[in-house]
Amino acid sequence: MNNTTDYYQIDDLLTDEHKMIRQTVRDFVDKEIMPLIDDHAHKHTPIPNLMKQLGSIGALGPYIPEEYGGAGMDQIAYGIIMQELERGDSAVRSAASVQSSLVMYPIFTYGSEEQKRKYLPKLASGDMIGCFGLTEPNHGSNPNGMETKFIDADDHVILNGAKFWITNSPLADIAVVWAKDEAGDIRGLVVERGMEGFTTPETHNKWSLRASATGELVFDNVKVPKENVFPNIKGLKGPLSCLNSARYGISWGVLGAAINCYEVALKFSLQREQFGRPIGGFQLQQKKLAEAITEITKAQLLAWRLGVLKNENRATPAQISLAKRNNVHTAITVARELRQVLGGMGIMGEFPFMRHAANLESVITYEGTHDVHLLITGNDITGINAFT
Ligand code: TGC
Ligand code: FAD
Numbered sequence: 381m382n383n384t385t386d387y388y389q390i391d392d393l394l395t396d397e398h399k400m401i402r403q404t405v406r407d408f409v410d411k412e413i414m415p416l417i418d419d420h421a422h423k424h425t426p427i428p429n430l431m432k433q434l435g436s437i438g439a440l441g442p443y444i445p446e447e448y449g450g451a452g453m454d455q456i457a458y459g460i461i462m463q464e465l466e467r468g469d470s471a472v473r474s475a476a477s478v479q480s481s482l483v484m485y486p487i488f489t490y491g492s493e494e495q496k497r498k499y500l501p502k503l504a505s506g507d508m509i510g511c512f513g514l515t516e517p518n519h520g521s522n523p524n525g526m527e528t529k530f531i532d533a534d535d536h537v538i539l540n541g542a543k544f545w546i547t548n549s550p551l552a553d554i555a556v557v558w559a560k561d562e563a564g565d566i567r568g569l570v571v572e573r574g575m576e577g578f579t580t581p582e583t584h585n586k587w588s589l590r591a592s593a594t595g596e597l598v599f600d601n602v603k604v605p606k607e608n609v610f611p612n613i614k615g616l617k618g619p620l621s622c623l624n625s626a627r628y629g630i631s632w633g634v635l636g637a638a639i640n641c642y643e644v645a646l647k648f649s650l651q652r653e654q655f656g657r658p659i660g661g662f663q664l665q666q667k668k669l670a671e672a673i674t675e676i677t678k679a680q681l682l683a684w685r686l687g688v689l690k691n692e693n694r695a696t697p698a699q700i701s702l703a704k705r706n707n708v709h710t711a712i713t714v715a716r717e718l719r720q721v722l723g724g725m726g727i728m729g730e731f732p733f734m735r736h737a738a739n740l741e742s743v744i745t746y747e748g749t750h751d752v753h754l755l756i757t758g759n760d761i762t763g764i765n766a767f768t
Pocket of ligand 2: 478747
């Protein structure tokens with residue numbers, strides 16, 4: 381009998397350090413997230429003090445150099461952290477991936493030395509919370525059409541516009557915002573809470589990612605010092621390069637949600653009896669479980685190989701799209717299918733299926749929708765752009 385979720389012994393490909401990090405994050409999730417998550421998802425409230433806790437276990441900016449407060453780890457370590465956090469809940473992984481890939485990464489990659497020193501150590505410790513503003517009410521899949529813009533005024537710029545669907549905006553101390561300058565070029569800038577004219581209204585009534593705060597970023601003639609504009613990047617490739625990092629993390633993260641569902645369903649199937657024997661002994665239930673571990677194993681291999689390519693700086697955006705799309709689809713299918721193994725109990729909050737499945741509806745949409753990633757693959761293999 382092989383009831384492990386490491387069916388192809390991918391552990392053999394990990395270092396002792398990777399396994400140690402995994403255990404640390406797994407212990408954190410079991411102790412601090414699992415007991416609370418159902419309640420927070422029901423109440424639609426974020427987990428208190430989450431970012432500081434994530435900082436204390438080294439889950440924020442793990443691949444950022446130690447000099448700036450990160451842990452200087454590799455991309456596989458980053459992926460493993462995302463996987464273990466999302467085993468708890470996609471909201472927890474979202475918090476860590478936004479902070480790491482969408483806030484720390486652009487500051488580290490495109491920021492001035494002063495910006496790096498000012499923000500990165502506090503973001504790594506979780507003393508500061510960041511968010512990432514790309515999507516707008518009228519521009520989601522097509523961020524190039526963004527309307528948020530700034531004009532030059534002496535030692536500052538004046539920012540106007542709005543961003544929508546922003547993870548952690550209601551809690552954030554800073555926002556990495558992408559906006560057009562007077563020449564129409566997309567630029568990145570750091571907007572700080574407290575700047576006059578900057579507000580972050582919360583978006584209520586989500587039926588997905590309920591333990592994550594989502595909101596808007598509204599800029600009404602906000603004066604942002606010029607020293608807050610990233611000096612080293614211009615164009616859509618700036619925000620899209622951040623998405624490469626976050627999408628890669630998601631391709632690992634969602635495996636955690638799938639693994640959680642698989643482990644619970646397998647255990648249940650061996651305990652629950654109908655017609656005088658465990659339901660795990662019926663072919664139709666075995667089909668669901670066998671297909672789940674098959675898809676999980678394929679997705680684990682994709683994520684691991686992508687991590688190796690990322691470590692070697694060889695992962696292309698299209699390869700990342702393929703893994704994000706495939707692995708999220710795998711996870712949401714596993715959550716939906718394995719819920720049925722539990723029958724009626726599968727809909728209860730004591731079990732993770734409905735929460736993971738509902739969360740994954742956001743994950744399959746954000747960071748590029750399922751269909752957008754298919755079109756990225758289509759473009760890559762044919763050389764023909766089918767977006768427009
Ligand atoms: P296109 O003409 O293809 O490209 C414009 C420029 O960008 C370059 N580029 C990339 N660079 C780095 N990484 C990538 N992945 C890149 N993709 C494209 C490209 O080479 C070009 O560079 P240059 O030098 O020639 O100017 O752009 P397009 O306007 O046709 O759009 C392409 C498209 C549709 C694929 C892209 O815009 C896209 O990916 N749309 C999806 C939008 C999206 O993913 N939004 C995510 C928002 S953030 C979020 O969801 C956070 S959720 C957080 C959480 O809680 O976890
Ligand atoms: P649209 O772009 O309007 O798309 C609607 C439908 O049309 C989709 O099915 C899409 O696939 C399809 N479609 C669009 N264009 C094409 C095409 N050319 N061909 C075929 N089909 C097409 N954004 C941020 O910037 N920061 C965040 O922190 C953030 N967090 C989020 C958190 C949550 C919970 C959610 C739900 C979203 C978040 N987003 C964030 C926004 C997210 O990235 C967008 O929702 C996503 O990119 C899709 O944009 P849209 O919702 O405007 O859908």
